[in-house]
Amino acid sequence: ADLGADFGVMVSASHNPAPDNGIKFFARGGVKLADEIENEIEQAMGGKPIRAVAGDVGRIRRFSDAEDRYVVHLLSTLDVTLGGLHVVLDCAHGAASGISPDVFADAGARVTVIGNDPDGVNINRDVGSTHLQLLQQTVKDVGADLGIAHDGDADRCLAVDADGNIVDGDQIMAILAVSSKRRGLLKDNTLVATVMSNLGLRVAMEEHDIEMVQTKVGDRYVLQALNASGLSLGGEQSGHIIFTDAATTGDGVLTGLQIAAEMARTGKSLAELASVMTVYPQVLVNVTGVDRLGLAGDTEIDRHAATIEAELGDTGRVLLRPSGTENVIRVMVEAADELRARAAADELAELIKVRLGE
Incomplete structure (x- = not known):
């Protein structure tokens, strides 16, 4: 953003080890690219390489300060x-x-x-x-x-x-x-x-x-x-x-x-x-080997989750979320009491295994 450049590339594995390195792209203004643009770039990487020749080859200039x-x-x-x-x-x-x-x-x-x-x-x-x-x-x-x-x-x-x-x-x-x-x-x-x-x-x-x-x-x-x-x-x-x-x-x-x-x-x-915030016990269970897409529209799972959330009242919360990259469903339960949160999360995880297990 400071330079007014059109494009930026960063080598990064974020919080992961070096072998997980990939690249992040940034557009003009220093903002991340939209999902659809990143998908287009990824698809283009599998296509025919573009080879620059002669005077079309770029130049490297170090941004020293x-x-x-x-x-x-x-x-x-x-x-x-x-x-x-x-x-x-x-x-x-x-x-x-x-x-x-x-x-x-x-x-x-x-x-x-x-x-x-x-x-x-x-x-x-x-x-x-x-x-x-x-x-x-x-x-x-x-x-x-x-x-x-x-x-x-x-x-x-x-x-x-x-x-x-x-x-x-x-x-x-x-x-x-x-x-x-x-x-x-x-x-x-x-x-x-x-x-x-x-x-x-x-x-x-x-x-x-x-x-x-x-x-x-x-x-x-x-x-x-x-x-x-x-x-x-x-x-x-x-x-x-x-x-x-x-x-x-x-x-x-x-x-x-x-x-x-x-x-x-x-x-x-x-x-x-x-201390401005009280941290409620939060239990996360990853349910593997399930059809993550089947979570949407499963009324029995929805009904059971709603019942648990109603029992927890204002001091608890239930969140069921399919992974975006693997067949995993994440079950998160918060409650004022950690044992109650754990029991509820395990209960929902077992129901998901029965309903959506592959």
Whole structure:
């Protein structure tokens, strides 16, 4: 977006190991391509190769000050200094390694860094937002105020409080939505989240008179909803948070800065800020070996799920969702009591196996 380029390509396995690397495309303005365009590109890859000849061959020009421009942009989003905060950064041996430590230090924080020694194959290996144990231990060992975990391509951010407790994407959204509303920055007083976000997030938003729009699972659907209504904040439980005023997609470094800034702004610990939301026990069961397409229109499964949800009342929720890529149906149950949630999820999983087993 900064260069006004027509097209961008990123090599990424997201939060997965290096052998899973693929490519992400970005259109003019730094936005992800629509599904139908990505499908056309994928189909074209299987066709006859286009070979450039002679003067048609492209040229490579290095964008030498890209990192500096990015750092300046990130720092421009802050209205407070992070002086006095001790932050542990887990860079997942990935894209954040060369940026996140410098940004937090420039913002005034004291920084301890782990997971910042990429060698091309160790990305996300036992570090980052999907492996938080080392970050949790390091935060406690060095007496830091918080820990920030990125994933390999640095579009996600999860956090750890001073006692080593995980603060997930839902809690981060709750913190930032309440903060944005207080400062008059939450457009239309609305937060966008997916159907997988914890029931506690919806309850917290109701308590703070913030509207909540829910989308299908996937950051692209969150972004579509944000753009369609001109909203400013949305995200996923995984820590993929989107600030449309400052970015065109998820940015884990930006998210981490905003969490730390709210701590500096309020003088509260991360645990105090996270207490704005009560996390309801959430049980997820993946039912394999079933006809995922058969879920739609199965009245017996629908009826049983509705009965369980009615029994749970305002303190529970049931979500049945077929996988988009494999014959798996995901059963998610939330309840005030974890044992009740587990029992309900197992009960629905067994019914799905009986009804839709292949």
